[in-house]
Amino acid sequence: MVLDPFTLLVITAAMAAASALYLAAEWGIVRERSLLLWSAGFALVTVGSSLALLRSSGYMLFGIWFPNGLLIVAHWLFLAGVAGFTRVRLPHAWWLLAVVWLAMLLLPDGPWWSKAMMCVQSLLIALIAVRAGLLLRPQDGALSVGAAQLRFVLLAHGLFYLAKAVSTMAPDAIVNLASFRGAVIQISLVEGVMAIMLLAMSMTGTERHRREERIAQIAARDPLTALDNRRALYLRAPQLLEQASPASPGALLLIDIDHFKQVNDLHGHDAGDRLLLALSDLIRAALPQGALAARLGGDEFVILLRNVSGAAAQALGQGLREAFAQQARAMFATPEPVSLSIGATLFDQPDMELSHWLKRADEALYASKRKGRDRMELVPVANGRAD
Structure with missing residues (x-):
């Protein structure tokens, strides 16, 4: 199979859908809010990747910019899930990210606009992913294996998008959003497939460790008084x-x-x-x-x-x-x-x-x-x- 952009988008949509369904099933068992937020994030990636298949036909709004917006929202849901897992309350200022992206859509079109838009989108995703990774700080000197993996994947994912933002603004960058040509786009799709797989595995492992800790705590507590047994x-x-x-x-x-x-x-x-x-x-x-x-x-x-x-x-x-x-x-x-x-x-x-x-x-x-x-x-x- 040739891993052209079209094929990569199909694989991305399929993997994101599988991840969304799996995390939703896990949420149905333990009712942990983080799992639901992560599942919703992968569901948006599925919708966005499916709509992105339209870009080869020249549908700029529904094939490019709308899926890009869904990708930003999906990462915001990943951040909200990590915040819920770490019991951290996110400031309302994070909602301003949506305002920044919408403001870019309202700017007049021009030869520079596609590059600027991709740069802003990449910076927003990088900011969200890095912030989510930094929320997973080691407590008492250690993180669970799943949480450590999730932290690493989020930070690496964020740094990749930061490098992508820089590369798209280079004078000789190859960016053709209306078609599937362009090294930046193809590399980004490959990274996206890998990130989805690793994120889904790490999120599941992280929540399972939390569940095991909760079970151990319950086993150590007197059910009536909540003191140690x-x-x-x-x-x-x-x-x-x-x-x-x-x-x-x-x-x-x-x-x-x-x-x-x-x-x-x-x-x-x-x-x-x-x-x-x-x-x-x-x-x-x-x-x-x-x-x-x-x-x-x-x-x-x-x-x-x-x-x-x-x-x-x-x-x-x-x-x-x-x-x-x-x-x-x-x-x-x-x-x-x-x-x-x-x-x-x-x-x-x-x-x-x-x-x-x-x-x-x-x-x-x-x-x-x-x-x-x-x-x-x-x-x-x-x-x-x-x-």
């Missing part, structure tokens, strides 16, 4: 435990709701869920920077604090206990007061596992229960032994 606690705790030392100990607080069953029996399980949510909100509000909180199951919660004294851990626990008791009284009436029992331990040995400190805090929790509930028992440690 037991699995996430065991995965994240070792990093915090490793920071402990005799000079900078940490603390583990094991929390249990007293008389929680009465709330469920008297007011229903929905009331129990509301009480658990209230406690999780209090825990989240009291949590200092760098600490961990998780729901172990039922009405049992755990807090891990780093670089904290026994007095500071005691103050946090007591403040949490008092705030919860007050809120529980306001929410539900029960024969026995609904309160918190807290067992806590300091830890200063980075080589000890989480289960060791949980066991020690559990012993302190049962001591709190035995002494009448609604209290906090703290076990300090020195040289690995309880004081």
Whole structure:
């Protein structure tokens, strides 16, 4: 097959249509707005490439300039999709790009007009593509493979159009828009086919990585309180435990709701869920920077604090206990007061596992229960032994 401009346009339209349909199908599954914007962009490329087939018959408006406008809009949709993916709000000034292109259409025709129009169009696409690539900045030192590929393709695509803008304004440039002759046009079509293929693959990979991250986050969260679950606690705790030392100990607080069953029996399980949510909100509000909180199951919660004294851990626990008791009284009436029992331990040995400190805090929790509930028992440690 000879890759003449006509054939390249047919291939471009077919690939863009396939990309649009595939991204639309992905959007139908995950309902991610970026996928819909990218799909719409490829759909416009499909329409524009199909209309561009008319240019060989001399239809300047519908064969050249209208498809060029659709190409600019398609790239703007790619930019909007990247902005949505990166949670960045685009300034309204980006709408001025359409004004610039429309202003060029209103200028009087002349021997220079086709070159100037192609230069402006190329500059607009270059600006949009480069901006979209720059939005995909590495966060926390790394990008996902799909996002890194998308960033590279967008930047390379933008730089190509920048070079195209420069080349079209050269005195000896070969640009014949009414026919399919011209090296600039043919090179641009080849680059367009490659860009469509790479963009579609990178966009899909980028969104799939985001989806996998979201699934991992859901798997690590307690579905009711949105705190970490037991699995996430065991995965994240070792990093915090490793920071402990005799000079900078940490603390583990094991929390249990007293008389929680009465709330469920008297007011229903929905009331129990509301009480658990209230406690999780209090825990989240009291949590200092760098600490961990998780729901172990039922009405049992755990807090891990780093670089904290026994007095500071005691103050946090007591403040949490008092705030919860007050809120529980306001929410539900029960024969026995609904309160918190807290067992806590300091830890200063980075080589000890989480289960060791949980066991020690559990012993302190049962001591709190035995002494009448609604209290906090703290076990300090020195040289690995309880004081």
